[in-house]
Amino acid sequence: MKKFFFLLTTLLISFCSIAQEHQLNSYLNKLYSADKIMASVSVAKNGKINFEKAYGTLSYKTKEAQQVNEYTKYRVGSVTKMFTAVLVMQLVEEGKLSLETKLSKFYKDIPNSNKISIRQMLNHHSGISDFTKRGDYLVTRFDETTRSEMLARLSQSTPAFKPGEKAEYSNSNFVLLGYIIEDLTGMDYPLAVQRKITERIGLNDTYYGMDATPERNEATSFSLSTDGWKKLPETHLSIPGAAGGMVSTASDLAIFIHALFSGQLMSDASLEQMIKLEDGFGLGIFQYQTANEILYGHSGGIDGFGSILLYHPKTRTSVAVCANGVNTNLKDVGYNFFKITQGLGFEMPELNQVKIAKDKLVLYTGQFYSPELGKFLNIDHIDQTLMARLDGQSAFPLNPKKETQFTYDLYEVQIDYDELDGNFYNKVTLTQGTNVVVFERQ
Known part of the structure; x- marks a missing residue:
């Protein structure tokens, strides 16, 4: 496969041994060699950067590949939600808002707004349906969308469940929280982030994004195909807003x-509320566990971008990965970085990929239906890459792990084929987290 990326390594190791430094480099080089990632990675101790590495393609100018460096900015997707949650908690501390304030105080046209609290929006218990699951999202996500247009869409949506009934991730919560921040601060969301977060702690390369511009050292995103990394179209960031519109560097994160x-952005008491879990959700933050250690942070994904941000309070260690080409599980990459720096028994993973012959791809393609979801899963192939698309969602590439098992690591999706009958597999099982759905060929 054609290689067109590899640029910069900057190592400032102060808390890692020479052996750990070697492991960090060996691990990333192995990911690079196997076409698993294009990214910037940063590790910090006590807020001081100790390890930085950046490699990959920034964009193309005519036919020449422009390459990344440690100052390259990436869309960080849902890591934006941590910035939004910080702004909300600051407003609570200022007495301008309460976690129990009802959404109806600001936007009464949202279904169930009189029963939905700010807390329930922060921890995804509101029941407001996720706008990214709308049938028209694939068409509308590239177009600039005004606040009034987005509010109209959200007001017309059907609730996913009753407020407080359960937890279910929804980007809509944080789009609305962004509007509330604007209402209470008198600033637009980008300026609020700047004044209340980035200027306060000296982040020079973190801001609300626009169209990616290589001249500003902003990365575009790519998806891996049989011919190498291919550039992807960009979602207009007016749509994800305070749920996913930020760009940053790994070091800034x-x-x-x-x-x-x-304690530089809020009180300890506010942080304690933020990290308290309910049904696995904090207030704009998640808890992670690896090697029996507890970390906090958030992941993100938008277009071909992926990100993971982790923090280990016990050792005050930060790990950040910002990618514009992902063909692996970024959460595992973050975990492995953490384990290496802490000497927690890291084992170099096997990255050999199964190859499916082009004339065999027809076995896997077709339309599959789930009565449970009431949706179709369409699987086709472009060149030698299988592409899957669930009704109302974007198509995503499937990477073969075994002859009957494929994954999309960016969103931790696994697809297993079963019941080979002559020329086709007749059953597909899709697994994402704890959700398992069976689809039958139509």
Whole structure:
């Protein structure tokens, strides 16, 4: 496969041994060699950057590949939600808002707004349906969308469940929280982030994004095909807003999360509320566990971008990965970085990929239906890459792990084929987290 990326390594190791430094480099080089990632990675201790590495393709100018460096900015997707949650908690501390304030105080046309609290929006218990699951999202996501247009869409949506009944991730919560921040601060969301977060802690390369511009050292995103990394179209960031519109560097993110946990952005009491879990959700933050250690942070994905931000309070260690080409599980990459720096028994993974012959791809393609979801899963192939698309969602590539098992690591999706009958597999099982759905060929 054609290689067109590899640029910069900057190592400032102060808390890692020479052996750990070697492991960090060996691990990333192995990911690079196997076409698993294009990214910037940063590790910090006590808010000081100790490891930086950046490699990959920034964009193309004519036919020449422009390459990344440690100052390259990436869309960080849902890591934006941590910035939004910080702004909300600051407003609570200022007495301008309460976690029990009802959404109806601001936007009464949202279904169930008189029963939905700010807390329930922060921890995804509101029942407001996720706008990214709308049938028209694939068409509308590239177009600039005004606040009034987005509010109209959200007002017309059907609730996913009753407020407080359960937890279910929804980007809509944080789009609305962004509007509330604007209402209470008198600033637009980008300016609020700047004044209340980035200027306060000295982040020079973190801001609300626009169209990616290589001249500003902003990355575009790519998806892996049989012919190499192919550029993807961009979602207009007016749509995800305060749920996913930020851009940043890995180093800025590592500094940001340390600032959050060291009292630079809110009180300890507010942080305790933020990290308290309900049904696995904090207030704009998640808890992770690896090697029996507890970490906090958030992941993100938008277009071909992926990100993971982790913090270990016990050792005050930050790990941040910002990618514009992902063909692996970024959460595992973050975990492995953490384990290496802490000497927690890291084992170099096997990255050999199964190859499916082009004339065999027809076995896997077709239309499959789930009565449970009431939706179709369409699987086709472009060149030698299988592409899957669930009704109302974007198509995504499937990477073969075994002859009958494929994954999309960016969103931790696994697809297993069963019941080979002559020329086709007749059953597909889709697994994502704890959700398992069976689809039958139509």
